Every structure is written in C-alpha cells, then in structure tokens.
Amino acid sequence: MITITVAAALSSLALVTQDATALRASPSDSAPAQAQLWQGDALEVRGERLGYLQVWDHKRERGGYVKATQVRGTEAKEADAPELLAVLRFVKDTPGAEALGIAYAAAYLKAAPAREIGPEPFDAIGTMAERLARRASSRNTTPSTTLSAHLDGVGAYGVRWVNVERDGAVQLCYDGEAYGRVLAMPQATPEQQARAVLGLTRHDCIDPGLKPTEREARDQWRAGLLDKLSPAAMATLPEWTKNKLRLRRAGVWSSLAFAQARRGEAAQAAGQRAVDELAGVRATELAEEDQAEYNDAAIRVGASRWAAAPAPVGTPDLTRRPTLVTQAGEPGETCLLLVDAQHDAKQPLLRRCTWGVVWLNSATVDPGATLLTVAVQPLATWRELWVMRKDGAQGWTLDVLPPAPGNPLGADAGYVEYAGFAPGAEPKLLLAREARTEGRWSRRFEVTKLPTLTTDKFASTPQILAAFQRFQDAGWKRGTVSLR
Structure with a gap:
C-alpha cells in the first residue's frame, strides 16, 4: 500500500x-x-x-x-x-x-x-x-x-x-x-484500465521457475485481466493502445495453447485466438517503442501457431509414403514413430521421444518420400523442426534444427519451420526462422542444401530468393506469421 x-x-x-x-x-x-x-x-x-x-x-x-x-x-x-x-x-x-x-x-x-x-x-x-x-x-x-x-x-x-x-x-x-x-x-477510465492491465501482465515479469501448472494458472489470470476491458471501453482507446493489448493477448493465448496441447487437450480455440489477436494489430498504428513487443508476440504466436490448425483426419495411405504416429513413452513423454506399409509401430523405420508437443498436423513429405519434416515444440516460446531423411546406407536419420542458426544456445525464444522443397540434382529445403537472441530479434529465410543441411543462401525477405519464388509451400505461405 x-x-x-x-x-x-x-x-x-x-x-x-x-x-x-x-x-x-x-x-x-x-x-x-x-x-x-x-x-x-x-x-x-x-x-x-x-x-x-x-x-x-x-x-x-x-x-x-x-x-x-x-x-x-x-x-x-x-x-x-x-x-x-x-x-x-x-x-x-x-x-x-x-x-x-x-x-x-x-x-x-x-x-x-x-x-x-x-x-x-x-x-x-x-x-x-x-x-x-x-x-x-x-x-x-x-x-x-x-x-x-x-x-x-x-x-x-x-x-x-x-x-x-x-x-x-x-x-x-x-x-x-x-x-x-x-x-x-x-x-x-479505459486508458487507466489499459495501463494497469498491461502493467500487470508483462511476459518478462513471470518467474521462469514456475511449475507448468502454476504457469498456466498465471496465464489464465492474465488472460482474464486482458479481457477485463469491455468492447465499448476498447472502442474509446487510441489505436496504438489497442495494439498493445492485442500484442499482449496474442502472447498470453499462445502460451495457453501450448499448455493445453501439452496436456492432450483441444488447443485450437486458444491457438486461433492468439493468431487472431496478432492479425488484428494495425502495423501502421504501431508505436516505434512497441516494435520489439510486436516481434516478440510474433515469435510467441509463431511457436504455437500449429495449435490453430485442424488436427489431421482420416487414415494415411501407407502404401504410398511413410507417415508419423505418436505413442506414449515415460509419463509426460511423447514418442514419434515413422511407419510405412512394411514397418508398423512395433518395428518403425525411426523412433524418437520428446517431452515437447509434437504437431502432427505440420508433417510434410517430399514427392519422392525420402524427406519428412515435423514441428516439435518443447517450450511455449521455442519450436524446432525435426528433419527425417532416407539414406540408402543408414536407413532413416533424424536431425533437429533449432530456431537460431550458428549459436542456438544463445537464443531464448524462436521458431523454425518448413517453407518448401526445391527438387533437382541437388535438392534443397526451404526454411523460415525467427528468434530473439540476447535481446536482439532476427528473421531470415534460408535455402538449405540436402543432405548436408548446410545453408546455401539466406535473406531477410523471401522475395529476393529465387527458390522461394518457385517452390515455397502454399500452405506455409497461408499460415505462417513470418510474412506479416
């Protein structure tokens, strides 16, 4: 007091x-x-x-x-x-x-x-x-x-x-x-309420040592505060203040979507709310001082964006290409299994377990059925790309691509995602990365060589990369937040 x-x-x-x-x-x-x-x-x-x-x-x-x-x-x-x-x-x-x-x-x-x-x-x-x-x-x-x-x-x-x-x-x-x-x-007044809500819901003032249940309870409380302003009160606020609230809501709901998915609950509503809040930001009315929070919110939403996508339906045709299934491992652990017509879950082509959320709806297979990617999210603000490749001598191998290239251990938030596949004598994988490393934000689009997974070319915008112009995936372009 x-x-x-x-x-x-x-x-x-x-x-x-x-x-x-x-x-x-x-x-x-x-x-x-x-x-x-x-x-x-x-x-x-x-x-x-x-x-x-x-x-x-x-x-x-x-x-x-x-x-x-x-x-x-x-x-x-x-x-x-x-x-x-x-x-x-x-x-x-x-x-x-x-x-x-x-x-x-x-x-x-x-x-x-x-x-x-x-x-x-x-x-x-x-x-x-x-x-x-x-x-x-x-x-x-x-x-x-x-x-x-x-x-x-x-x-x-x-x-x-x-x-x-x-x-x-x-x-x-x-x-x-x-x-x-x-x-x-x-x-x-609505402006006084908005300042109070924003002051009480800061991401950087949450103890990273909270247990998952405590963190989710805290996020639920923050979401309730952010929805405290009525639509009538919101309508009276200047646009830049509305943007602040939308950005904060986007970050909170993306965290809730991850928490729900980790418990095995339906997270599509929370994930869609996060995407909608970010999409509602009017970039032309964004204050310069809020640009860092805009990028931070985009990273948070980007990490959990697969929660907003529908879950895969139907039975995959294993006679045409391999597919992924999940299996429970240790308590809280999910095991990812690569199977096909000749290799079921008891004898999979590849098996890897994780404590993160496996987004099966993100799985993609190249036309030759020799490359498969899937998004795996171990933390609310961190999403990796698991790349599985068929090697004639070794069978199937798996590589984990982190959000930050070069020094991934220095990054504290980010995501990397499949953006397309470029066939040819030297096939290439198209990637989009966005990360915050030691307080600095970065976003880059990469053309990665297969099978070495080394970067061939990269740019801050995909428009200047010929491979993106020809081979970027339509689904990725439609759903990614990296092109905002």
Missing part, C-alpha cells in the same frame, strides 16, 4: 527535489555532511535558519540542515491536495523524476480526503514505478548510485519490487499494487 509513513504525523513536510543533496551538521556550505539525500526523500521540518531548513530524516534517523532551494515544503493537509496533484501531473511523465513523482503522490494521498481520491494517483504511481523498474533492468542503463538510491527511496512509500532471475540476470519488476487499486475503482 502506498503510504507516507516517514512523515505521517508531521505538521510540515519537505520533499527533496535534487539528487545528492547534502544533509549538513549546521546551516553552512562548509559544514560537514551528515548524509546524502536523494530525490523524493521526505524530511520533517523543524525550523529555518540562514536559508537552510532544520530537518529530521526519519528514514536515516538523523537530523541536520538542508538548503531551502533543494527541497519543496508542504503541510500535506487537505488544502494542499490540489497543488500536490498538479505537481504530480507535471512530473509523472518525466523520465528520471519517478522517485520525486511517487513522493508527491504519497503526499497527495495523505492530504486528500478519502472521498476525493480516485484512480489518478494510483495510475501515476504504477506508471512511474514500472518505468523506474524498466530503466533499472535495461541493458542500456549504466548502473549508478542515483538509480540505486531512487529504487531504495521509493520503498519508504510502499513501492515493492519483485526480482525475476532469467538467464543469469535479474529482471526488476514492480509488484503492481497500485495498478490493482486502479482496476478496483469503477471510475477508472
């Missing part, structure tokens, strides 16, 4: 407005510094002398003097509430002023009568706390004493952080308490 407990009973309050403000032993620039104060720190005012305020710092439990020009005083009474709210409105969108803004929000909440407090101060607190956490976790931010002091300082006002460890680094996230208050207030 947002509070101003450090000065709850004070008659006069001063908020520090400048970083690295010295708390001195006497009202003089040459006096020893007792402590270093930071933007947003709250001080009790006990007197004034020679252009300095005599103050007591309850957080550090020490007193001293600060220059009057480095703080702003307030009685934090009902009459001061309009002025405090006006300052909050001024600083809430100023990067670097989050600690000061949260201090003013806390002072306003103390001064204003309960009947007049609406969602605005909580919306501002959530926005500033989330921005502060993002800056602290950004790869482009240089660690500094100032930033650390701001993070510690806002804790005095009830702002709490959640540490999420991922890939050897710690992601700092706001716990969302103020956003929860916004959603609980019926007078909240």
Whole structure:
C-alpha cells in the first residue's frame, strides 16, 4: 500500500527535489555532511535558519540542515491536495523524476480526503514505478548510485519490487499494487484500465521457475485481466493502445495453447485466438517503442501457431509414403514413430521421444518420400523442426534444427519451420526462422542444401530468393506469421 509513513504525523513536510543533496551538521556550505539525500526523500521540518531548513530524516534517523532551494515544503493537509496533484501531473511523465513523482503522490494521498481520491494517483504511481523498474533492468542503463538510491527511496512509500532471475540476470519488476487499486475503482477510465492491465501482465515479469501448472494458472489470470476491458471501453482507446493489448493477448493465448496441447487437450480455440489477436494489430498504428513487443508476440504466436490448425483426419495411405504416429513413452513423454506399409509401430523405420508437443498436423513429405519434416515444440516460446531423411546406407536419420542458426544456445525464444522443397540434382529445403537472441530479434529465410543441411543462401525477405519464388509451400505461405 502506498503510504507516507516517514512523515505521517508531521505538521510540515519537505520533499527533496535534487539528487545528492547534502544533509549538513549546521546551516553552512562548509559544514560537514551528515548524509546524502536523494530525490523524493521526505524530511520533517523543524525550523529555518540562514536559508537552510532544520530537518529530521526519519528514514536515516538523523537530523541536520538542508538548503531551502533543494527541497519543496508542504503541510500535506487537505488544502494542499490540489497543488500536490498538479505537481504530480507535471512530473509523472518525466523520465528520471519517478522517485520525486511517487513522493508527491504519497503526499497527495495523505492530504486528500478519502472521498476525493480516485484512480489518478494510483495510475501515476504504477506508471512511474514500472518505468523506474524498466530503466533499472535495461541493458542500456549504466548502473549508478542515483538509480540505486531512487529504487531504495521509493520503498519508504510502499513501492515493492519483485526480482525475476532469467538467464543469469535479474529482471526488476514492480509488484503492481497500485495498478490493482486502479482496476478496483469503477471510475477508472479505459486508458487507466489499459495501463494497469498491461502493467500487470508483462511476459518478462513471470518467474521462469514456475511449475507448468502454476504457469498456466498465471496465464489464465492474465488472460482474464486482458479481457477485463469491455468492447465499448476498447472502442474509446487510441489505436496504438489497442495494439498493445492485442500484442499482449496474442502472447498470453499462445502460451495457453501450448499448455493445453501439452496436456492432450483441444488447443485450437486458444491457438486461433492468439493468431487472431496478432492479425488484428494495425502495423501502421504501431508505436516505434512497441516494435520489439510486436516481434516478440510474433515469435510467441509463431511457436504455437500449429495449435490453430485442424488436427489431421482420416487414415494415411501407407502404401504410398511413410507417415508419423505418436505413442506414449515415460509419463509426460511423447514418442514419434515413422511407419510405412512394411514397418508398423512395433518395428518403425525411426523412433524418437520428446517431452515437447509434437504437431502432427505440420508433417510434410517430399514427392519422392525420402524427406519428412515435423514441428516439435518443447517450450511455449521455442519450436524446432525435426528433419527425417532416407539414406540408402543408414536407413532413416533424424536431425533437429533449432530456431537460431550458428549459436542456438544463445537464443531464448524462436521458431523454425518448413517453407518448401526445391527438387533437382541437388535438392534443397526451404526454411523460415525467427528468434530473439540476447535481446536482439532476427528473421531470415534460408535455402538449405540436402543432405548436408548446410545453408546455401539466406535473406531477410523471401522475395529476393529465387527458390522461394518457385517452390515455397502454399500452405506455409497461408499460415505462417513470418510474412506479416
């Protein structure tokens, strides 16, 4: 809960407005510094002398003097509430002023009568706390004493952080308490609700160590929040905010589709919802700052897109070409079997087991029945391509192609998929890959040599690859999200 407990009973309050403000032993620039104060720190005012305020710092439990020009005083009474709210409105969108803004929000909440407090101060607190956490976790931010002091300082006002460890680094996230208050207030505007929902449903603030059942429950909760806005409320939002909500929904529903498929349940509705939400994004109205989330949502949907496709029906004709069937392995494990007219499930041509989801509806066979591919998804944001090839000397072999070429272990999300087959003296496999590696997004289309599976040519767009122009698969072109 947002509070101003450090000065709850004070008659006069001063908020520090400048970083690295010295708390001195006497009202003089040459006096020893007792402590270093930071933007947003709250001080009790006990007197004034020679252009300095005599103050007591309850957080550090020490007193001293600060220059009057480095703080702003307030009685934090009902009459001061309009002025405090006006300052909050001024600083809430100023990067670097989050600690000061949260201090003013806390002072306003103390001064204003309960009947007049609406969602605005909580919306501002959530926005500033989330921005502060993002800056602290950004790869482009240089660690500094100032930033650390701001993070510690806002804790005095009830702002709490959640540490999420991922890939050897710690992601700092706001716990969302103020956003929860916004959603609980019926007078909240659609834009305030949208900001709260987006702040509470971030993908990067989910603990990767959650058990599958816990992760699915969390995704169900996020999906419910994202659907909290009524169609009428959605209609009033600017298009770029609608895009943000669609992108977040696409990512959440793709995760739910994977979870349902892994349990053996029908996942087509969830998968289609993810595809529809991504398709609903108006790229011309996409803010530049949201491009990274657009690519991230596309990777998430691309990884689970086969959930939206109908399951294979009918009995395959084994007299013409080999096919794939699945068989239960260890608990939670699926075994993939390659069979034909002469080799049934008891004596398959090839057998490989996986803990991931095998999308049988993605299976493709080349015209010569010597190459078969299938999509296998071990994680919600990771889909591989299993390539089975017939070798006269060795029989059938299997290779697993990861989403990221070169250094697949550095990728944290992605998918690779079959895009077509180019016959000829030197047959080639067409692939589409999209991945996020160490925070950088990449998308490429490849022409891969068979049987070595080495890349012959690649490009960022398929239009400049002759093999794609002639041999790309119509089904792939119709269903892929890589051509968005």
